[in-house]
Amino acid sequence: MANAHADTHHDKNVYYVPHGSRWPVFASVALFVTMIGFATWLNEVSWGKTVFFVGLAGLLAILFKWFGDVIRESLSGFYNKQVDTSFRMGMVWFIFSEVMFFAAFFGALFYARQFALPWLNGEGDGMATHALLWPDFAGGWPSNGPSDIGGNYQTVPAWGLPLLNTLILLTSGVTVTIAHHALKEGKRGILLLFLGLTVLLGCLFLFFQAEEYVHAYKELNLTLGSGIYGSTFFMLTGFHGAHVTLGTLMLAIIWLRCLKGHFSKDDHFAFEAVAWYWHFVDVVWLGLFLFVYVL
Structure with missing residues (x-):
């Protein structure tokens, strides 16, 4: 949804589309790991709890960076009414x-x-x-x-x-x-x-x-x-x-x-x-x- 290396200038008359964002892929992997850990934890597998918290920590870190990119794009004025x-x-x-x-x-x-x-x-x-x-x-x-x-x-x-x-x-x-x-x-x-x-x-x-x-x-x-x-x-x-x-x-x-x-x-x-x-x-x-x- 956002690119950490977004351009510093953007024409607000043009719909902003970020390119090359890696966060969706990373977030999907972190979610998968989290749910695998949660499912195995519920089934009392010894390593399930550890995997759950590792996946959750990774997901939170990814969302922190991803949302930071979106906030910077918004503050830079990249989003016009159509994006809103x-x-x-x-x-x-x-x-x-x-x-x-x-x-x-x-x-x-x-x-x-x-x-x-x-x-x-x-x-x-x-x-x-x-x-x-x-x-x-x-x-x-x-x-x-x-x-x-x-x-x-x-x-x-x-x-x-x-x-x-x-x-x-x-x-x-x-x-x-x-x-x-x-x-x-x-x-x-x-x-x-x-x-x-x-x-x-x-x-x-x-x-x-x-x-x-x-x-x-x-x-x-x-x-x-x-x-x-x-x-x-x-x-x-x-x-x-x-x-x-x-x-x-x-x-x-x-x-x-x-x-x-x-x-x-x-x-x-x-x-x-x-x-x-x-x-x-x-x-x-x-x-x-x-x-x-x-x-």
Whole structure:
């Protein structure tokens, strides 16, 4: 997306196209290594954890350099209105892909609750399925499967840390919106204050989610191996936590850029893109709170 050795001069009437960028290839390799490490770590392979963190460190270093190139190109005035439109379209499609990503996991949750478990219980048209696959199965949602496999567990109460985290994320959506309006009005002090509060709220959310995970594993016996409930719970909340982590990092970077005087009232798409992403993360959490914790 960007070339570290971009020309120092560019005609703004011409759509800027960087050439010879190596970052997409490097990022793809780092992502591949990271996911190989993550998959092997989940399967308790001895070297999986090390490979995961090596790949993650490489990916962060690559993104640092890549984004630095993009920032330098933007500050050099290479991007005209047409390039800005392309960035906006790209961000819209990226968020759409994230919507479909979470839709797959929500779909797995709904399928298990509304179809798979009733069939295994012999409800409706599932008598034959019940008799053929698991005649001894009797249970509802949340299901832990056979006790000798996943073990008995307790669910996380919705009105404890999950409710607190919901309030934290909703508040962060308000603070980032206030920061955006401050930027458009040229009020840099208010911008830095409320954007900084948004970063702190993101960190606070992650802290409480880590506390929740420790509580679930140590005291509730709720793990990834706790049947279909445990797997869908940790996949949905875990991937959302990863998105909050990414969003918090992006907000922190935008805060540093604002501190250095980047962005103007009319030219600040990087801020808008991160704000869009953060609001998306908030909306996903509301769905998680309702369908995972409450219902």
